[in-house]
Amino acid sequence: xxxxxxxxxxxxxxxxxxxxxxxxxxxxxxxxxxxxxxxxxxxxxxxxxxxxxxxxxxxxxxxxxxxxxxxxxxxxxxxxxxxxxxxxxxxxxxxxxxxxxxxxxxxxxxxxxxxxxxxxxxxxxxxxxxxxxxxxxxxxxxxxxxxxxxxxxxxxxxxxxxxxxxxxxxxxxxxxxxxxxxxxxx
Numbered sequence: 059x060x061x062x063x064x065x066x067x068x069x070x071x072x073x074x075x076x077x078x079x080x081x082x083x084x085x086x087x088x089x090x091x092x093x094x095x096x097x098x099x100x101x102x103x104x105x106x107x108x109x110x111x112x113x114x115x116x117x118x119x120x121x122x123x124x125x126x127x128x129x130x131x132x133x134x135x136x137x138x139x140x141x142x143x144x145x146x147x148x149x150x151x152x153x154x155x156x157x158x159x160x161x162x163x164x165x166x167x168x169x170x171x172x173x174x175x176x177x178x179x180x181x182x183x184x185x186x187x188x189x190x191x192x193x194x195x196x197x198x199x200x201x202x203x204x205x206x207x208x209x210x211x212x213x214x215x216x217x218x219x220x221x222x223x224x225x226x227x228x229x230x231x232x233x234x235x236x237x238x239x240x241x242x243x244x
Contacts, residue, residue, distance in 0.1 A: 063075060063077060063078055063227075064077035064078075065077075065112070065231045065234055065235065067220050067234050067235075067237065067239075069205070069208065070208075071208055071212050071218070072204070072205075072208040072214075072215060072217065073213065073215065073216045074094060074201065074204060074216075074217050074218075074219070074237075075216070075217070075218045075219070076218075076219045076221065076222075076227060076230045076231045076234050077218065077219070077220055077221070077227070078220075078221055078222070078224065078226075078227045079220050079221075079222075080106070080222070081103060081107075081181075081182050081220040081222075081231070082106050082107055082110040082111065082138055083105070083139065083178050084139065084180040084218065084220055085139045085140070086139075086140050086141065086178040086179060086180045086216075086218065087140065087141050087174075087176035087177055087178045087179060087214070088132070088135075088140055088141060088142040088143065088144050088170075088171055088174070088176050088178075088179045088180070088181065089107070089135065089138065089140045089142075089143055089144070089179070089180045089181075089220075090104055090130075090143075090144045090145075090167050090180065090181045090182065090184070091104050091107050091119075091143055091144065091145045091146065091182075092104060092146060092148050092150075092182050092183075092184045092185065092187065092188075092189075093119070093145040093146055093147050093148065093149075094096060094123045094126045094147065094149050094150065094151065094153060095123060095125050095126065095127045095129075095147040095149070095150045095151070096114065096120065096123045096151065097119035097120045097122065097123040097124075097131070097145050099115070099116040099119070100210045101187075101188060102187040102188050103182040103187065103222075104116075107138070107143060108231070109230075110137065110138060111135055111136030111137050111138040111143065112136035112137050113135055114134070114136050115134065115135065115136045115138075115143055115179070116203050118133040119131065119133050119143075119145050122145075123147075126147070127147050127148070127149060127150040127155075127159050127162075127163075128147060128148075128158070128159045128162030128163050128166060129147050129162075129163070129166050129171070130144050130145060130146045130147065130163060130166035130167040130170050131144070131145050131170070131231075132144050132145070132170050132174065133145065136163065140180070141176075142174065142176070144167045144170045144171065144179070146163035146164070146166060146167045146184055148160055148163040148184045148185045149185065149188070149189050149217075153188050153189065154189065154190075155184075155185035155189035155191050156191070157195065157199055159185065159198045160184050160185045160196055160200065161189060161199050161200075161202075162168060162244055163184055163190070163202050164181070164184060164199070164200045164204065165203050165206070165207055166202035167179070167181070168203070168204065168207040168214065168217075169184060169207075169213070171213060171214045172207075172211045172213045173216070175213060176213060176214050177182070177213060177214055177216060178214055178215070178216040178217075178218070179214045179216070179217055180217075180218040180220045181200065181217065181218070181219050181220070182217075182219075182220065182221070182222070182231065183196050183197070183200075183219070183221055183226045183229075184196060184200060186226065193225055193226050193229035193230070194229045194231070194232070194233070196230075197219075197226075197229045197230035197232070197233035197234075198233045200219070200230075200233075201230070201233045201234055201237055202237075204217050205237065211242075219234075225226075
């Protein structure tokens with residue numbers, strides 16, 4: 059991918075990048091799966107992760123569920139280039155989400171990455187597919203959560219938002235561009 063298809067902004071202890079692409083191809087320490095709280099992996103990002111990484115990811119995740127919506131669990135990444143898959147339960151069985159769940163699921167995913175001493179993590183646009191949450195609001199919430207996490211944690215050092223559609227990339231790019239540099243200083 060060339061640089062015009064991505065936006066990167068550096069803060070004191072953190073680099074955030076917004077790019078278009080396939081999250082299952084990211085060579086990072088962990089990718090995040092936009093999950094339901096029972097960790098069934100049917101469609102959207104979850105389905106792509108299962109198809110590319112193998113059913114063993116879903117089997118391992120389902121053994122750790124159900125959890126309260128907003129929490130995250132970690133599994134192996136199967137055949138994916140990432141080392142781990144962090145499953146962010148951004149919705150319950152009703153497949154609905156909201157601002158609080160997106161923020162909590164983002165922070166919970168980052169806490170998992172910190173706990174495992176991971177330096178790089180890639181997120182999809184949580185809650186915007188099956189959950190139907192607006193892209194612009196999700197972008198703002200998720201980037202704010204990443205910045206808040208970085209104030210108290212040194213890991214992960216690099217957060218990528220790997221977005222499948224041009225609309226998602228535009229919404230998250232706008233949210234990142236409007237984030238003042240001083241907000242990122244821990």
